[in-house]
Amino acid sequence: MATTNHYTANEWNLIDQMQRDTEAWLRSVRDGGAWDQLPNEANRSFFPIAMRASMGVQALLRGAIGAHYFTSVDAYKDWRTTYPVLVYSVSPVFGGKPRIDYAYDVHCARTLRSTTTGIDTVMSIALGLIEKRLMEAGELDIADFYSPRRAHDIVKAVRIRQPKMLLSLLRSDETVVMATVQLIAMAAQLRDAGTRRDADLKAAASAYVKTIHRKLRNFFQGLDLTAIAPELLAQTINSVRAAIESAAALAQEPGTPDPLDQAA
Numbered sequence: 001m002a003t004t005n006h007y008t009a010n011e012w013n014l015i016d017q018m019q020r021d022t023e024a025w026l027r028s029v030r031d032g033g034a035w036d037q038l039p040n041e042a043n044r045s046f047f048p049i050a051m052r053a054s055m056g057v058q059a060l061l062r063g064a065i066g067a068h069y070f071t072s073v074d075a076y077k078d079w080r081t082t083y084p085v086l087v088y089s090v091s092p093v094f095g096g097k098p099r100i101d102y103a104y105d106v107h108c109a110r111t112l113r114s115t116t117t118g119i120d121t122v123m124s125i126a127l128g129l130i131e132k133r134l135m136e137a138g139e140l141d142i143a144d145f146y147s148p149r150r151a152h153d154i155v156k157a158v159r160i161r162q163p164k165m166l167l168s169l170l171r172s173d174e175t176v177v178m179a180t181v182q183l184i185a186m187a188a189q190l191r192d193a194g195t196r197r198d199a200d201l202k203a204a205a206s207a208y209v210k211t212i213h214r215k216l217r218n219f220f221q222g223l224d225l226t227a228i229a230p231e232l233l234a235q236t237i238n239s240v241r242a243a244i245e246s247a248a249a250l251a252q253e254p255g256t257p258d259p260l261d262q263a264a
Helices: 009-030 033-037 046-069 073-077 079-090 111-116 120-136 140-146 148-161 163-193 198-217 226-251
Strands: none
Touching: 009 033, 009 163, 009 198, 009 226, 033 163, 033 226, 046 079, 046 163, 046 226, 073 079, 073 120, 073 140, 079 111, 079 120, 079 148, 079 163, 111 148, 111 163, 120 140, 120 148, 148 163, 163 198, 163 226, 198 226
C-alpha cells in the first residue's frame, strides 16, 4: 500500500487482526474436515458457493454505507452526493446472471439499468425514514429534498445525470467482491496443493487484507468503511459454510434438482 506510513495505530491493529483471522481460516481449510467439501475454482460447483458469499458481501456493503455515510444529518445537505449513495444502498445485489460474473460489470451498458430498475418502492420507504429524521431535527427545508414522492425522480436522476457516482460505488463493490472470491479460490487451491508452508498462507491472507483495507479506506469520496472488515470476513466464511451445507443436504435428497442448474 502506497501510504502505509500514514496509518494510525488503530488501523495497524485492525490490519494485524484481519491478517491473523484470515490466516486462521485458510489454515482450517487446508487442514480439511468440513472444508474438504469446498470445491476448487475449476469445479462447476465453485460458482454457486462463491456467488452466495458475493451476495452476502454486497448486502453488507449496502447496509454499511448507509449507516456510516449518514451518521449526521449534515450529510443530507449535499443531495447531489447523497442521492447516488441512497440509490446504491437500496439497489439489488448482483445475483449471478450471467454465471460468469460475481458482481455488476461497470463497463456493461446494462448495469445502470439493472441497478436502478424496480427500486422506486424501496427507495420511497428509505426516503420516508430520512424525511422523518430531518423533520425531527428541524431541517424542514432539507427534508423536502427527501420526500418519498421524489423516489422515482431521484432514481432516474442518478441513472441519467449522475451515473459516474453510482458506477464509482459499484466499482468499489466489485473490488471487494472479487477479493472475496479470490480468497475462497485460494483457500481451496492451497488445500489441494497440500502446502504446509505458513508463508503461503501468509501471502494469500496478505493479498486479501491489503485489497480489502485499501478499498474500504476510501470506499466512496473518502468514506472509510474499514471498521466493517472483520464483519466482511465473517460473512464470507459463514456464507461459504452455509452453501456447502446446503449443497450437501440437497445431494442427500433423492430426486432433488441439481442446485447448480438453479439460480445462484
